[in-house]
Amino acid sequence: MSELWVEEVQDGTYGMKWRAKELLFRGKSEFQSVEVYDTVSHGRMLLIDGLLMTSERDEFVYHEMIAHVPLFLCPKPRRVLVIGGGDGGTVREALKHPEVAHVDLVEIDGMVVEAARRFLPSTSCGLSDPRVSVRIEDGVKFMAAAGEPYDVILIDSTDPIGPAAPLFGPEFYGNVRKRLTDGGLVVAQGECPFYRLDVQKALAQVVKGVFGRADLYNYHNLTYPGGLWSFVVAGKAPRDLSAPDAKRVAALQPKLRYYNLETHKAAFALPEFMKRGLND
């Protein structure tokens, strides 16, 4: 019997691979291809257009770091918006905060949500919470409409190709700013400084253009190429990004596997090549 391997190759020149037990789901939506594999070493994996989005083994790192950094910085995060993130992991983390009364998840592709609900229950579990509204809509259009503001907006997007491309542009961030409370924060998936410093820099400049300032923070990703990945964070008001609410962190710590007070602060320490590249 031949072996089944999941492979992700970048630029045709380097890649990662995982041995799979079986293909659980393969579909083609109007936006992209969606696949779920069960792997030997990394649990179940969701791929979009052949790129690995999330694996059961390490998704906690990404999802904790996109959600808890802004949520612990925000004094009273009552309303949260997630753009993208159809697997539900970011929503699950946001819901751990007792202050959060409502989460809107706006995902363009219903097939991603359905695949996650069926095949990634430990990731998507939060989507059934009564505090959550799942909206299968274009995040760009949603953001352009008027509505009640959010305390935290999380742009949990794929790379800036395909349907996610407008999520990296200035018009989108102008609308994000309008929908943030005065003390609110936005965090966006910010790519890999080793391999995509150009994209990272362009995104940081767009965000800075709208908010006057953009900060990056890093985390480790087991299953994304390079292992060093970043988020971009910005807000309307100036704020000490290295000072999360320690009391609230202590209360949630038993539920967190990567995030702690030290990793929060350390995430903002950028390697020298990254600082230089971003300031070039």
Add this chain to the structure above:
Amino acid sequence: MSELWVEEVQDGTYGMKWRAKELLFRGKSEFQSVEVYDTVSHGRMLLIDGLLMTSERDEFVYHEMIAHVPLFLCPKPRRVLVIGGGDGGTVREALKHPEVAHVDLVEIDGMVVEAARRFLPSTSCGLSDPRVSVRIEDGVKFMAAAGEPYDVILIDSTDPIGPAAPLFGPEFYGNVRKRLTDGGLVVAQGECPFYRLDVQKALAQVVKGVFGRADLYNYHNLTYPGGLWSFVVAGKAPRDLSAPDAKRVAALQPKLRYYNLETHKAAFALPEFMKRGLND
């Protein structure tokens, strides 16, 4: 023409691959197989027994972090010992410190040094420096012998399989302690907490058994599986590991691409799962 790929597969279940332009060298020493490939995306790569040791594209991260963390913590690092590290990258970084008067490199396998000298000149360049003695010897035996003490000892080893296995044991670390100056520090390659927390924990316990304390610090590795890797550090005297000599850092900063004051301090912030796993 068929494509040439360099592949490293762990446990038969997950791996990384890089497209190669050509195989530059392949040899079999009495200890292991040694290969050098030229890749499309990552420059030249050195593999030992099929495992990637170093790539020209990202070796600066590993070599800066193994060397500069202890060297900037040590007030006057005059004598440095590197065990393993036949590619020369760790030696090159140690030599950047003007305080360093002498470096001994003790590598068991002459073929690694020869391959690095011929095919990885930007990594091995320091090996020809007049301050350096290259000794093709068994590091375990070298360590067991009497001799002048070192201010910094760097265990730049492969994984604890094959010839490097004794470098992870208590007898070896007992000898390391004897060869350290009173204010000296030892740093050792400390594996990947995502995939090898058991090995990491065992090493930390060995080092703690000998020195009374062992600290881990992290760095990002582009081409090692998992992307999050660690070093173990210990010394005879208690010391504030988060306080490198800022003046010396500032003087060397233009020559460093990953290390800076912030990454030094941040490296000691361990993710929650790592803290828990190490204390279990």
